[in-house]
Amino acid sequence: MRVSIVSLDNYLKGFFESEKKNLMQNYPGLTLHRLRQDINLHAFLHGIDSEEIFDFPYLPHRTHPLTIFFEKLKEGVPLEYITGYAYFYRSIFKVTSDTLIPRSETEILVELASQEIKKNYRKRPCRVADIGTGTGAIALSLMTEESAALSIVASDISPKALKIAKENYFNQRYGLSNIHQIDFVLSDRFANITGEFDLILSNPPYIKREADLKEVHPQVASFEPHLALFLDDDSYDQWFKEFFESIYQKLSTTGVSLIEGHEHHLEHLAAMAKSTGFSEAVVIQDYTQRNRFLKLKK
Ligand SMILES: C[S@@+](CC[C@H](N)C(=O)[O-])C[C@H]1O[C@@H](n2cnc3c(N)ncnc32)[C@H](O)[C@@H]1O
Known part of the structure; x- marks a missing residue:
């Protein structure tokens, strides 16, 4: 017994x-x-x-x-990496040490994108790009949320992250309307992406490797992929300048881009975006009143 x-x-x-x-x-x-x-x-x-x-x-x-x-709990490994799954928006996403654990504040980006789609794209499909898709959290959550047709390109520079995004799509596919279409593309920002988009979404790496490091929780720096988190301080502005220029080229005339960013750098990035040619570059706060997103219009 x-x-x-x-x-x-x-x-x-x-x-x-x-x-x-x-x-x-x-x-x-x-x-x-x-x-x-x-x-x-x-x-x-x-x-x-x-x-x-x-x-x-x-x-x-x-x-x-x-x-x-x-x-693993004693070692401080994030719970999501221990179980291999993270809750985001309305779904469970597979995560590995090659993917960022999707954060609750990024759910606001999905909400903002969804508002744009509901306002403007009832009659024709909305062409969406999700740059730096990671687990696919933003792109797949929009597909879960929206009844209007979406044509999405989800891209990442990391082949391992992109594989997880595809796996999440595979796992969630029966819960998604087949009115939507999604392609996964391996790409450094827009390098391998063709076409024009109505909605360009991104939660890119936005922490300065040195200047911002002291504010990063040690658990995040120890366990999450640095490719998803950090940019070098001395090429930070150049990285975003090139990113904004590509967004400007790829965005349709009535399109909107929503980008998550660092609370201390977003005002500066908004000014940079304006000098790239955007007529509107607005900083949006999250629910804790921290600068969190940039909304760009041509
Ligand atoms: C902050 S994570 C966001 C992941 C996911 N979108 C989310 O919100 O949970 C940034 C993602 O961008 C990818 N990335 C980093 N540099 C990139 C680049 N130059 N071009 C495309 N993707 C990049 C990383 O591999 C990572 O998956």
Whole structure:
């Protein structure tokens, strides 16, 4: 007969108490409830019963998925990288160490894009570009949200990230209307992208590698892909100047571009965008009143 020495709940409470300081440092705002949810998700994805580990009166094997879960938690690995999944907008996205974990503030970018589509594209398909798609979070969430037809190009410079975006599309495809169409393109910004777009969306890397580093949470700098986060300080302006010039070329005359950016640099980038030729370059705040997005019109 099996003897249950401790339930998952009891083990979790003990773990939470003993590791509290460490956990709060690496996972600010983490609750026991969220941890329990993620453990259950992790167990489900590995086809195991989350109570199973606690059903034996001896320590589980080191390779057991739940043992690995708790070890990684002690190391400070983001929960999403441990489970391999992140919640964004209305869906669950696969994430790996090659992709940024999609952030809740980026959901506002999806909302803003969706407002543009609802206002202007009831009668004809909206041509959308999502530059630096990562997991595909922005592009796929728009496809989930919109009933008006979308023709999307989702691109990334990272082949590994693009593979994950395609996998997320594959996983979500039955929940998406087949009125939409999406192509995945490997590209440095617009280098391999042809055509004109009504909506150009991007959450590009926007942290200055040196000047902004002290404000980056150590967990982010240690575990998330630097390609998704950082640009070199001395080529930062040049990178965005070239990006704005390409956006200007690729945007239709009535089109809109929405770009996520760094709260300290967006005003400066707005001025740069204006000097590129955009008639409108407006900084939009997020729900915490921080400068977060740039809206560009020709
Ligand atoms: C901040 S992440 C955003 C990922 C995703 N769009 C999201 O919001 O969760 C930036 C993404 O841009 C990609 N990237 C970096 N440099 C790029 C470039 N020059 N051209 C295209 N994509 C780039 C990275 O690989 C990464 O996936």
